[in-house]
Amino acid sequence: MKTPIRVAVTGAAGQIGYALLFRIASGAMFGPDQPVSLQLIEAPVEKALKALEGVAMELDDCAFPLLSSIQMTSEPKEGFAGANWCLLIGAKPRGPGMERADLLKDNGQIFIGQGRIIDEVAADDARIAVVGNPANTNCMIAASQAKRLPAERFTAMVRLDQNRAQTQLAKKAGVALTEVKNIFIYGNHSPSMFPAYAQATISGKPAAEVIGDEAWLQGTFCETVGKRGAAIINARGASSAASAANALVDHVHDLMTPGAIHSVAVKSEGRYGFDPNVWAGMPVRTTSPGSYEVIEGHSMDAFAQSKIAATNKELMEERGFVTA
Numbered sequence: 225m226k227t228p229i230r231v232a233v234t235g236a237a238g239q240i241g242y243a244l245l246f247r248i249a250s251g252a253m254f255g256p257d258q259p260v261s262l263q264l265i266e267a268p269v270e271k272a273l274k275a276l277e278g279v280a281m282e283l284d285d286c287a288f289p290l291l292s293s294i295q296m297t298s299e300p301k302e303g304f305a306g307a308n309w310c311l312l313i314g315a316k317p318r319g320p321g322m323e324r325a326d327l328l329k330d331n332g333q334i335f336i337g338q339g340r341i342i343d344e345v346a347a348d349d350a351r352i353a354v355v356g357n358p359a360n361t362n363c364m365i366a367a368s369q370a371k372r373l374p375a376e377r378f379t380a381m382v383r384l385d386q387n388r389a390q391t392q393l394a395k396k397a398g399v400a401l402t403e404v405k406n407i408f409i410y411g412n413h414s415p416s417m418f419p420a421y422a423q424a425t426i427s428g429k430p431a432a433e434v435i436g437d438e439a440w441l442q443g444t445f446c447e448t449v450g451k452r453g454a455a456i457i458n459a460r461g462a463s464s465a466a467s468a469a470n471a472l473v474d475h476v477h478d479l480m481t482p483g484a485i486h487s488v489a490v491k492s493e494g495r496y497g498f499d500p501n502v503w504a505g506m507p508v509r510t511t512s513p514g515s516y517e518v519i520e521g522h523s524m525d526a527f528a529q530s531k532i533a534a535t536n537k538e539l540m541e542e543r544g545f546v547t548a
């Protein structure tokens with residue numbers, strides 16, 4: 225029997241947590257022969273901790289053969305101790321009348337604390353994936369606190385946007401989803417992000433050639449993907465949860481799978497014209513379990529450059545709010 229992977233999850237009793245934990249425990253994230261130990265972290269709020277107990281009871285009731293233990297805590301030092309993966313989902317939601325700058329500041333405080341504690345107590349091989357919004361900037365903040373763990377271990381999730389973009393292209397072309405390849409997300413996880421359709425292929429041919437409608441690609445396609453989160457809130461009365469959890473399964477699974485090519489928000493280091501110290505979505509290739517290299521050299525036309533400039537500007541503004 226393999227040693228269990230220790231997975232710390234914040235916001236474990238939230239909507240995404242509820243859709244995620246069962247998939248981790250079933251083997252969808254780390255594979256069908258890899259045991260996992262769940263270290264579930266909630267805010268120190270009675271209602272949340274009670275809900276977490278209920279989630280743990282349900283996990284027990286699934287009798288997952290791969291689930292070797294469940295720990296529950298509101299104490300980050302306990303929850304992150306020895307963790308191999310830290311999935312940071314818990315964040316403060318934007319309340320009525322709350323300014324974006326205030327939300328960024330409040331979440332900044334959470335991610336400063338969590339980044340510092342993870343660096344102190346997580347496993348030497350710890351990897352961090354941030355989902356809680358604003359995910360890219362929260363990831364930058366957590367990474368800025370780390371002295372032991374290198375910046376490339378901190379990633380933020382743009383995989384939901386990639387999955388959304390892939391589906392939109394497949395539907396428009398009238399092909400199976402698996403025919404669409406190499407659709408990558410650049411920039412922020414927000415409506416400003418750019419799904420770079422020029423790099424995508426459909427059945428092995430350039431997507432733009434197959435779709436044959438540049439105005440649709442630049443307009444409806446980018447807008448539909450960018451505003452999909454809002455469309456789901458309008459329809460469901462709640463934000464995306466199952467698809468976000470599924471995207472996190474994909475994000476971590478592909479980061480553990482050498483050869484996988486996928487979109488991840490990483491420290492830009494100036495690639496593709498981004499400010500060097502923002503976390504921006506871009507294509508990566510997984511090199512060994514948990515490690516990756518950024519795929520460079522995709523050419524960007526004037527439209528792509530303008531979209532990247534806009535999402536980069538937003539990331540720099542978010543950083544400005546937090547550091548102000």
Ligand code: NAX
Binds near residue numbers: 236267381
């Ligand atoms: P919920 O409000 O259902 O759950 C959040 C949970 O986090 C709550 O149970 C809360 O008690 C807990 N929490 C808050 N502060 C905490 C802290 N300091 N430590 C531990 N737990 C804490 O939100 P949910 O729908 O699950 O969404 C979670 C986050 O994901 C939100 O910030 C949301 O905006 C973000 N999303 C990010 C996406 C992405 O693609 N990156 C897409 C989906 C989602 O919108």
